[in-house]
Amino acid sequence: MPLAIRFLARCDRTVAQVEQFLRSKGALPGQIRYTIRRLSDLQYLNDQAYAQRWVERRLVSRPMGPARIKAELQAKGITETVADRVIADAFREVGEERMARRALNARQRHGSRLTPAQSVRLLRQRGFDEETIDRIVMVACSSDEG
Numbered sequence: 001m002p003l004a005i006r007f008l009a010r011c012d013r014t015v016a017q018v019e020q021f022l023r024s025k026g027a028l029p030g031q032i033r034y035t036i037r038r039l040s041d042l043q044y045l046n047d048q049a050y051a052q053r054w055v056e057r058r059l060v061s062r063p064m065g066p067a068r069i070k071a072e073l074q075a076k077g078i079t080e081t082v083a084d085r086v087i088a089d090a091f092r093e094v095g096e097e098r099m100a101r102r103a104l105n106a107r108q109r110h111g112s113r114l115t116p117a118q119s120v121r122l123l124r125q126r127g128f129d130e131e132t133i134d135r136i137v138m139v140a141c142s143s144d145e146g
Contacts, residue, residue: 003027004035005044012054014047015040016077051078051086059090063103066091068127100128100136 007013007021015036022032039045051073058069066087073083091099103126104119114122116137123133 001035001038004039008039008044012050013045014050014077015045018045020077047078047082048086051082052089055086055090059094059099063099063106064126065096065100065123065128065132067129068125071127096128096132097136100126100132103128104136 003025004018004022007018013021018039019032019036022035027035036045054073054076055069058064058072069087069090070080070083073086074080078086100123103123104114107122108114119137120133123136128136
């Protein structure tokens with residue numbers, strides 16, 4: 001357990017990351033289960049709280065859509081159920097369209113204006129859904145014409 005606590009002291013981790021770390025250090029399955037259970041009971045490990053903090057930081061530093069966020073959370077070992085719940089809560093507060101506009105505005109501040117095709121490509125890469133992309137690009141095109 002002291003090894004896991006030192007691992008957690010460096011930065012926030014998921015249950016899956018701690019399990020993988022302990023396995024890589026040669027811990028037995030029973031030791032891993034006990035350690036994970038104990039760390040969870042002590043609130044050192046909580047995937048829901050980890051995901052909430054991670055999503056909040058990610059949306060501030062690099063605006064992206066739900067699909068991209070979900071893929072990144074799952075790569076960190078967060079279950080689909082927890083990821084879906086956290087993402088729904090986050091986007092209920094900020095709104096996907098608002099986040100998509102922020103992604104486009106941030107990109108345009110760093111260079112020239114994006115064409116509609118470039119805007120679509122950027123928003124797809126950032127994980128926004130097609131309906132949101134269509135609405136954002138349509139509004140941007142109509143404001144350029146006016």
